[in-house]
Amino acid sequence: MYSLELRGATKRYPGGGAEPVVALDDVDFAVEPGEFVAVVGPSGSGKSTLLNVLGLLDDPTEGQRLLDGTDVTSLSVAQRTAARKESIGFVFQDFHLLPTLTAVENVALPTAFDPGDASDRAADLLSRFGLGDRLGHEPAELSGGQKQRVAIARSLINEPAVLLADEPTGNLDTETGESILAEFERVKEEGVAVVAVTHDPLVEGFADRVVELTDGVLVGGVPDGGERADEPRPGPETATAGDR
Amino acid sequence: MSRADPSTPSGLAGRLRGWGPAVAMAARNLRRNRVRTALAVLGVCIGVLAVAALGIFGNVLALGAQDAIGDIGTQVVVSPNADAGVESLSDADVADIRRAVGGPAVVPLHSDNAVVSGQSAQQFATIYGVEEPALAFEAAEGRLPERHRQGAIVGAGVAEDLGVGPGDTVGIGGAQVRVVAVLVESQTFSPVAPDDAVFLPESAFSADGYGRVLVVAESGEAARAAADDIRAEVNAREERVELFELVAIVDEINGFFGLLSTFLLGLGAISLVVAGVSILNVMLMSTVERRQEIGVMRAVGVTRRDVLRVLLAEAGLIGAAGAAAGTLLTVLLVAGLVVSTPEVDAALALDPTNGRYLLLALGFGVGVGLVSGAYPAWKAANERPVEALRS
Numbered sequence: 060m061y062s063l064e065l066r067g068a069t070k071r072y073p074g075g076g077a078e079p080v081v082a083l084d085d086v087d088f089a090v091e092p093g094e095f096v097a098v099v100g101p102s103g104s105g106k107s108t109l110l111n112v113l114g115l116l117d118d119p120t121e122g123q124r125l126l127d128g129t130d131v132t133s134l135s136v137a138q139r140t141a142a143r144k145e146s147i148g149f150v151f152q153d154f155h156l157l158p159t160l161t162a163v164e165n166v167a168l169p170t171a172f173d174p175g176d177a178s179d180r181a182a183d184l185l186s187r188f189g190l191g192d193r194l195g196h197e198p199a200e201l202s203g204g205q206k207q208r209v210a211i212a213r214s215l216i217n218e219p220a221v222l223l224a225d226e227p228t229g230n231l232d233t234e235t236g237e238s239i240l241a242e243f244e245r246v247k248e249e250g251v252a253v254v255a256v257t258h259d260p261l262v263e264g265f266a267d268r269v270v271e272l273t274d275g276v277l278v279g280g281v282p283d284g285g286e287r288a289d290e291p292r293p294g295p296e297t298a299t300a301g302d303r
Numbered sequence: 304m305s306r307a308d309p310s311t312p313s314g315l316a317g318r319l320r321g322w323g324p325a326v327a328m329a330a331r332n333l334r335r336n337r338v339r340t341a342l343a344v345l346g347v348c349i350g351v352l353a354v355a356a357l358g359i360f361g362n363v364l365a366l367g368a369q370d371a372i373g374d375i376g377t378q379v380v381v382s383p384n385a386d387a388g389v390e391s392l393s394d395a396d397v398a399d400i401r402r403a404v405g406g407p408a409v410v411p412l413h414s415d416n417a418v419v420s421g422q423s424a425q426q427f428a429t430i431y432g433v434e435e436p437a438l439a440f441e442a443a444e445g446r447l448p449e450r451h452r453q454g455a456i457v458g459a460g461v462a463e464d465l466g467v468g469p470g471d472t473v474g475i476g477g478a479q480v481r482v483v484a485v486l487v488e489s490q491t492f493s494p495v496a497p498d499d500a501v502f503l504p505e506s507a508f509s510a511d512g513y514g515r516v517l518v519v520a521e522s523g524e525a526a527r528a529a530a531d532d533i534r535a536e537v538n539a540r541e542e543r544v545e546l547f548e549l550v551a552i553v554d555e556i557n558g559f560f561g562l563l564s565t566f567l568l569g570l571g572a573i574s575l576v577v578a579g580v581s582i583l584n585v586m587l588m589s590t591v592e593r594r595q596e597i598g599v600m601r602a603v604g605v606t607r608r609d610v611l612r613v614l615l616a617e618a619g620l621i622g623a624a625g626a627a628a629g630t631l632l633t634v635l636l637v638a639g640l641v642v643s644t645p646e647v648d649a650a651l652a653l654d655p656t657n658g659r660y661l662l663l664a665l666g667f668g669v670g671v672g673l674v675s676g677a678y679p680a681w682k683a684a685n686e687r688p689v690e691a692l693r694s
Contacts, residue, residue, distance in 0.1 A: 144604020
């Protein structure tokens with residue numbers, strides 16, 4: 060079973076004229092657990108829209124969206140929020156850490172309003188990303204690479220199925236970018252599917268699969284260049300699929 | 304998906320649970336722009352000060368007036384209704400009145416006018432015949448007898464004008480009468496006008512009828528009830544008596560002070576509304592500035608309700624801090640006024656009813672914060688994270 064899948068997803072925005080703008084045109088896309096997919100394409104090709112639709116921030120106009128094999132095409136706002144929190148981690152180009160919170164608190168932000176204290180788990184995650192000595196620091200006291208590591212730790216606090224990254228290396232120098240991509244490799248080795256939207260050739264080098272989006276049309280969206288998968292395909296991941 | 308199940312904690316504890324982290328986060332957000340927060344707090348503080356101080360001011364005025372009016376509200380004066388041809392009240396009328404009112408003391412008065420003379424002066428005065436003066440009056444000098452059998456009880460005004468006191472004699476209608484007591488000066492207007500009267504025993508009057516009947520109740524409420532009873536029973540068939548209720552005047556005066564208090568509170572409330580607008584402004588500005596942050600919170604799975612809580616807590620904290628400061632300032636202001644101005648009666652300023660205005664202002668301050676914060680909070684919480692993140 061795929062971690063996240065789009066079947067024939069189309070996203071149309073009402074344009075200025077009579078013709079609506081087609082941001083995604085009948086897109087088939089799937090990512091397997093533990094797979095790192097890079098989505099490349101020119102500006103305005105619909106990469107951000109794809110990421111928003113994948114991340115349950117936006118709904119497709121047509122088509123189907125599945126999360127761990129469950130249809131999540133049209134959910135209520137509250138259900139979408141709960142599903143994002145439960146199954147999807149976000150990493151942004153601008154890190155988007157809350158400036159008033161410490162590193163630990165930023166990592167624990169998705170669970171901040173839940174019963175129980177996730178601080179220990181947040182601290183563990185930060186230690187794993189080499190920030191064990193920066194737990195109480197606020198974002199202003201961290202470097203770009205450190206901030207992005209905090210953001211990755213935040214995206215993992217709820218053990219998501221998928222990590223979605225929007226230009227994760229866009230604001231980092233090459234060396235730091237490489238170290239962040241190395242972190243993504245570690246994340247995917249834990250069975251998390253990673254989808255990164257990028258302009259950065261460096262990311263393509265780390266990805267298991269690179270798919271290209273041009274004017275809303277996606278090429279190679281499904282593993283093995285396969286046909287649209289109407290049934291869950293048997294694969295090496297089916298053993299772990301029962302976990303969720 | 305059990306961890307995120309929002310339905311697990313139920314009841315009040317569950318509903319309150321999210322507020323702890325929300326308030327903590329709100330407090331940090333407020334510290335980010337201290338000057339702006341401080342100004343918004345100051346606005347609420349001034350509004351609360353205005354409401355509390357003006358409210359207490361009005362209340363102290365009303366209390367002072369009540370104090371000055373004293374207990375006139377407890378008396379009802381019953382007179383014969385001359386329009387109906389009733390010249391005086393008979394023993395039967397007095398008995399009717401007694402029966403009608405029940406508890407309150409009923410003091411019938413004969414009345415006449417005469418020239419009263421002292422050692423060196425004389426004046427025209429009302430002469431009352433009364434059997435039980437102690438029920439309706441108080442002595443400043445001498446003692447009021449249970450049963451008035453001999454001697455004269457002199458009103459404060461007459462005693463002063465004639466320069467007489469207990470033990471002296473006054474001439475009334477040619478007869479010399481010993482003064483047994485001088486009354487306390489009355490604080491209020493009453494048709495009986497005891498200050499300018501002399502009270503003699505009933506035996507001094509040959510006439511049968513009474514000119515007036517005083518009904519003295521324990522409280523304004525009892526006086527009102529007694530007057531109603533007299534109207535219902537004594538005046539049942541014909542309007543034999545006229546009633547003069549001082550409680551009606553007291554009501555009018557209290558009504559006026561009630562209006563004054565409301566007016567003053569309204570004046571204060573305007574400044575509180577202005578403070579509310581400033582909170583609205585601060586919250587709108589800060590939610591626009593933090594649009595992306597709020598979008599990130601929503602994206603990583605913080606619910607709309609929790610975002611709303613954080614923002615409402617921010618507005619509520621501004622309101623609460625301002626209200627607390629304003630209340631404290633009001634207490635200091637009132638204390639300062641009492642200490643520096645001898646005219647202000649400390650007992651009036653410390654009256655527990657003033658606490659109501661403090662609580663009212665405190666509640667208004669917090670309420671204004673929450674109400675003004677509601678719209679920005681709702682707006683920010685309901686913005687789609689996609690839009691918020693794009694900016």
